[in-house]
Amino acid sequence: MNSARRQATRQRLFQAAVTLIAEQGFSATTVDEIAERAGVAKGTVYYNFASKNELFEELLRHGVGLLTASLREAGADVTARGGSHVDAIDAMVRAGLAFIAEYPSFTQLYVAELWRTNRAWQDTLMVLRKEAVAVVEQTLRDAVAAGELSEEIDVPLTAAALFGMVLVAALDWLSFQPERSIDDVHAALSRLLQGRVAGHARA
Amino acid sequence: MNSARRQATRQRLFQAAVTLIAEQGFSATTVDEIAERAGVAKGTVYYNFASKNELFEELLRHGVGLLTASLREAGADVTARGGSHVDAIDAMVRAGLAFIAEYPSFTQLYVAELWRTNRAWQDTLMVLRKEAVAVVEQTLRDAVAAGELSEEIDVPLTAAALFGMVLVAALDWLSFQPERSIDDVHAALSRLLQGRVAGHARA
DNA sequence: TCTTTTGAACTGACTGGTCAGTGCAAAAAC
DNA sequence: GTTTTTGCACTGACCAGTCAGTTCAAAAGA
Numbered sequence: 001m002n003s004a005r006r007q008a009t010r011q012r013l014f015q016a017a018v019t020l021i022a023e024q025g026f027s028a029t030t031v032d033e034i035a036e037r038a039g040v041a042k043g044t045v046y047y048n049f050a051s052k053n054e055l056f057e058e059l060l061r062h063g064v065g066l067l068t069a070s071l072r073e074a075g076a077d078v079t080a081r082g083g084s085h086v087d088a089i090d091a092m093v094r095a096g097l098a099f100i101a102e103y104p105s106f107t108q109l110y111v112a113e114l115w116r117t118n119r120a121w122q123d124t125l126m127v128l129r130k131e132a133v134a135v136v137e138q139t140l141r142d143a144v145a146a147g148e149l150s151e152e153i154d155v156p157l158t159a160a161a162l163f164g165m166v167l168v169a170a171l172d173w174l175s176f177q178p179e180r181s182i183d184d185v186h187a188a189l190s191r192l193l194q195g196r197v198a199g200h201a202r203a
Numbered sequence: 204m205n206s207a208r209r210q211a212t213r214q215r216l217f218q219a220a221v222t223l224i225a226e227q228g229f230s231a232t233t234v235d236e237i238a239e240r241a242g243v244a245k246g247t248v249y250y251n252f253a254s255k256n257e258l259f260e261e262l263l264r265h266g267v268g269l270l271t272a273s274l275r276e277a278g279a280d281v282t283a284r285g286g287s288h289v290d291a292i293d294a295m296v297r298a299g300l301a302f303i304a305e306y307p308s309f310t311q312l313y314v315a316e317l318w319r320t321n322r323a324w325q326d327t328l329m330v331l332r333k334e335a336v337a338v339v340e341q342t343l344r345d346a347v348a349a350g351e352l353s354e355e356i357d358v359p360l361t362a363a364a365l366f367g368m369v370l371v372a373a374l375d376w377l378s379f380q381p382e383r384s385i386d387d388v389h390a391a392l393s394r395l396l397q398g399r400v401a402g403h404a405r406a
Numbered sequence: 407t408c409t410t411t412t413g414a415a416c417t418g419a420c421t422g423g424t425c426a427g428t429g430c431a432a433a434a435a436c
Numbered sequence: 437g438t439t440t441t442t443g444c445a446c447t448g449a450c451c452a453g454t455c456a457g458t459t460c461a462a463a464a465g466a
Contacts, residue, residue, distance in 0.1 A: 006415070023321040027230035030451060041417040046453065048415090112315040115374050118226040154391040156379065157372055161395055164371020165364045171318050172363035188357040192364055195398020208435075209440070233425060244442045245427090251440095255426065 010048050012038040014059050022105035025112065026056060057121045060113075063106040064128040070095050071135045085143035092136060093166055093193075094186050100170035101182060111167065133159055165189065213251050215241040217262050225308035228315065229259060260324045263316075266309040267331035273298050274338045288346035295339060296369055296396075297389050303373035304385060314370065336362055368392065 016037035020029045031052050035042045049055040074095035075088040083091075100107045113125060136159040143149040166189065173185050219241035223232045234255050238245045252258040277298035278291040286294070303310045316328060339362040346352040369392065376388050 003414075009415080023319060025228055025230055025315075025319065025322075027228055028322075031453080032451075042453090043417050043455085044415075047417095052452065108318045111318065112228075115311045115314065115378065116226060116228065119228075150394075153394060154387075157376065157388060157391045158395055160375035161368045161372040161392055164367040164369070164375075166367070168367020168370065169360055169364040173360065175318065176359065184357075185360060188360045189364055191353075191356060192361055192396070193398060195396060206436075206439075212441080234427080235425080244444090246429090246443075247441055249427070 006048065009038075009040060009044060012040065013045060013048060013055065014062065017055060017059055018063070018103075018109060019105045021056070021059075022108040022112075053120050057124050059106075060110070060121060060124060060128060063103065063110065064132055066103070067096075067099050068128075068132045068135060070099050071132065075135065075139050084148055085139055085146055086148050088139050089136070089143070089162070090190060090193075092139065093162065093189055094182070096163070096166040097170050097173075097182055097186055097189075100167070101174065104171070104174050107167070107171065111171075133163065136162060165192070209251065212241075212243060212247060215243065216248060216251065216258065217265060220258060220262055221266070221306075221312060222308045224259070224262075225311040225315075256323050260327050262309075263313070263324060263327060263331060266306065266313065267335055269306070270299075270302050271331075271335045271338060273302050274335065278338065278342050287351055288342055288349055289351050291342050292339070292346065292365070293393060293396075295342065296365065296392055297385070299366070299369040300373050300376075300385055300389055300392075303370070304377065307374070307377050310370070310374065314374075336366065339365060368395070 013034060017029070017034045020033055020037060023029075031045055032042055034055075035045050038045075045052075045055065049058065071092050074091040078088040078091045079085070113119070113121070114129065116122065133156075137155050140149065140153070140155045140158060144151055144153065144155070169185065169189055173180060216237060220232070220237045223236055223240060234248055235245060237258075238248050241248075248258065252261065274295050277294040281291040281294045282288070316322070316324070317332065319325065336359075340358050343352065343356070343358045343361060347354055347356065347358070372388065372392055376383060
């Protein structure tokens with residue numbers, strides 16, 4: 001069991017499911033479609049996953065796992081080279097952009113499900129969200145502790161806002177200005193974060 | 204036709220549909236459920252709307268219309284009182300938060316659908332999105348023209364990033380820290396935009 | 407080396423249930 | 437008397453999940 005062949009099949013099913021569900025949503029995507037796109041019989045889906053729900057949950061776990069790892073690594077890299085915690089946050093913004101550029105379908109699907117309630121995979125999703133957000137929040141807290149950021153900032157809310165900024169900017173970028181480079185987009189976001197859009201004075 | 208009574212029925216159907224679809228998604232929500240929640244017979248749904256799809260499209264038009272009007276008004280208010288264009292943007296951030304706090308279900312549903320492709324209402328959604336984003340973009344352009352903002356900023360991307368920041372921060376606020384006031388949340392976002400999180404120096 | 411057996415992996419027709427949408431006569435509201 | 441709503445039976449398409457049967461590579465046996 002769990003042969004290389006089986007792993008390959010599961011991978012193909014993930015790939016097929018992620019694009020179809022991103023395009024149409026979970027309920028509107030049929031198991032037959034997923035099987036067909038993966039080039040596999042319907043029975044194979046059920047040989048590899050207990051249900052359509054479980055296929056989707058495993059897909060979520062897999063994808064968010066990649067994102068979390070990517071953020072953590074980006075932050076660790078910077079601090080290992082002696083960068084500040086604020087630099088680490090900047091690196092995470094970039095890592096977020098890179099992740100979304102690499103897995104746009106997964107991102108779409110994740111966003112579409114994240115704030116839903118009453119769905120079978122809600123609990124799973126909450127746990128995963130917490131893991132990913134924790135990486136950013138910890139870095140913000142480190143930055144506050146190191147005196148790089150004011151103690152008045154609200155860590156959870158700021159982390160959410162950063163996440164949303166990167167998310168929507170990236171999806172917009174890929175949808176409407178796909179010719180632009182990641183450097184370009186990253187620079188635009190850094191500019192926004194440096195207060196060159198909102199101005200500095202004010203109560 | 205279009206009597207006050209009928210309008211009231213349509214409103215009840217919108218209300219029922221928006222919460223159910225936000226919770227479960229469009230495909231997973233049945234017409235029977237919508238009718239039941241609205242306290243109306245199934246036949247009434249089809250007397251008032253041509254199809255489930257059309258009910259949803261009209262719901263989208265209605266909701267995004269409210270958002271666009273709210274943003275436009277917030278901006279106009281500020282400039283009418285002699286505020287700067289940057290102040291107008293700040294007011295729009297607040298208006299966005301207020302809208303999401305008032306219509307959280309609609310917001311969820313909108314986010315879930317916004318980046319989907321291959322759905323029947325995709326075209327409608329693009330048009331609506333453009334109308335809403337245009338309000339923010341125009342204000343950014345005005346600010347640049349007035350010399351309040353650097354010409355190097357990327358207007359569409361910045362507008363998208365602002366939108367994402369408000370969106371995700373607001374949903375996070377309502378989901379996980381609902382006891383906080385809108386002033387509080389608004390202040391946190393302003394702080395982020397004023398560069399007190401990212402720092403100011405850098406190439 | 408050649409043959410047989412084994413079992414994991416896969417297949418696809420089939421089933422039971424669900425749901426969008428219809429039709430319509432009668433009642434209620436205006 | 438016109439518009440709107442009700443109640444409810446009905447249809448046809450669609451779809452998640454099942455299961456008896458097939459494939460085939462590799463291990464066991466000769």
